[in-house]
Amino acid sequence: MKIGIIGSGNVGSALGKIWGRGGHNILFSSRHPEELRGLAESIGKNVSYGIPAEAVKFGEVVVLAVPWTQAKDVLKSAGSFNGKVLVDCTNPLKPDLSGLAVEPNTSAAEEVAKVARDARVVKAFNTTFAAIMQSESRMFGSVRPVGLYCSDDDSAKVVVSGLIRETGLEPVDAGPLMSARYLESMAMLIIQLAFVRGMGTDMAYALLRR
Numbered sequence: 526m527k528i529g530i531i532g533s534g535n536v537g538s539a540l541g542k543i544w545g546r547g548g549h550n551i552l553f554s555s556r557h558p559e560e561l562r563g564l565a566e567s568i569g570k571n572v573s574y575g576i577p578a579e580a581v582k583f584g585e586v587v588v589l590a591v592p593w594t595q596a597k598d599v600l601k602s603a604g605s606f607n608g609k610v611l612v613d614c615t616n617p618l619k620p621d622l623s624g625l626a627v628e629p630n631t632s633a634a635e636e637v638a639k640v641a642r643d644a645r646v647v648k649a650f651n652t653t654f655a656a657i658m659q660s661e662s663r664m665f666g667s668v669r670p671v672g673l674y675c676s677d678d679d680s681a682k683v684v685v686s687g688l689i690r691e692t693g694l695e696p697v698d699a700g701p702l703m704s705a706r707y708l709e710s711m712a713m714l715i716i717q718l719a720f721v722r723g724m725g726t727d728m729a730y731a732l733l734r735r
Contacts, residue, residue: 530552589615612647612648654726
């Protein structure tokens with residue numbers, strides 16, 4: 526599969542490394558693509574780099590992994606998605622981590638869908654710390670963390686569920702895109718625990734069932 530990644534910080538680079546080493550064709554992108562040469566070359570010949578518009582053109586799936594303050598502008602400049610799957614990994618955090626920078630009756634994912642109207646938006650990878658994705662294994666002993674995702678498009682969910690599973694997380698369908706409001710609140714909670722309460726980022730959500 527061809528996967529374009531917009532934003533190559535901790536989250537985007539971690540996901541791209543996993544999928545690239547798993548055999549997918551990856552194009553990392555940023556406003557300064559030459560800075561991505563080392564990252565691309567460290568993974569393999571199936572990995573390249575460019576600007577966000579090139580990532581959108583390249584990918585069957587496009588991953589949005591930029592800070593929320595940059596998300597709308599980069600989407601507007603990236604061109605048409607032509608029905609491609611757009612995975613929104615963003616969390617709309619206030620600068621002081623005191624809450625979410627969106628109104629209660631919406632979410633970052635729903636706002637992304639308003640900008641990228643011709644994309645099939647799936648919210649995913651926003652509740653798992655980059656540190657977990659960068660580690661050798663996602664496992665906590667015998668417990669596998671969950672990769673929560675939501676979307677209004679069932680076929681897009683199937684694609685993203687497979688990509689989540691390839692990262693080592695257990696995919697859990699959280700329902701329609703509106704559920705991103707809950708997923709972003711869950712991210713806010715775990716960020717509070719990690720940084721405000723000082724518990725660190727070596728933690729993840731798991732779903733226990735019996």
